[in-house]
């Protein structure tokens with residue numbers, strides 16, 4: 001076919017057409033045929049087969065775009081990953097051991113607080129409850145976990161009665177442990193809290209100052225994002241939902257891309273935490 005078209009060209013322009021770039025030859029050969037490329041294209045577009053192949057091409061282009069986008073993301077390596085999260089081993093209100101490893105496989109929202117907190121902790125836990133219920137309604141399920149920073153007063157019995165009556169998310173699990181185990185969990189997430197004095201412990205009516213942050217942990221047990229008190233329910237809902245969606249999409253790409261391309265990357269939340277942890281930005285969160 002191509003040779004036949006090229007024949008008159010060769011005759012007219014001698015052997016120099018061999019040297020022309022392929023596209024130039026093609027364009028010239030079309031006009032040499034005398035047929036209008038535009039009208040042919042117009043005719044073909046009326047055919048449903050052409051529309052199907054055009055859609056397929058667009059789909060392929062979109063796939064290519066996603067592929068490039070993913071590759072671009074994967075070049076952002078783990079170098080700046082924040083040093084947040086880590087192992088802990090505590091017990092729930094039934095005395096059943098619950099460690100960070102037991103939670104792998106689920107999205108987890110960790111909240112560190114204490115049940116005698118008069119208003120800030122309850123407000124946050126109600127906000128978290130509302131956010132989690134909204135996410136559940138769109139098919140995004142998260143396991144809420146409360147970790148006490150006040151193991152002296154937050155005994156198993158206290159946690160049980162508190163969570164039975166407070167009206168928080170019904171799937172909440174609340175964890176306590178000895179001082180060392182609680183301290184380890186708090187240190188993993190850099191949770192700040194004041195310690196009661198011996199006199200306060202004796203009186204038993206102390207308050208603790210502490211960081212009011214919820215931590216999202218992905219199903220691989222990695223810290224994914226954190227949410228402060230200043231975020232509204234709507235903002236938190238949007239941010240968590242988007243992060244989970246992006247994460248699942250990334251995992252899907254990782255599963256279809258060759259392994260050497262599926263480099264782990266930071267989530268938006270990890271980037272934010274890394275940024276906040278830089279010297280000079282310590283006031284964040």
Ligand code: NI
Pocket residue numbers: 113114117118120121122210
């Ligand atoms: Ni509190």
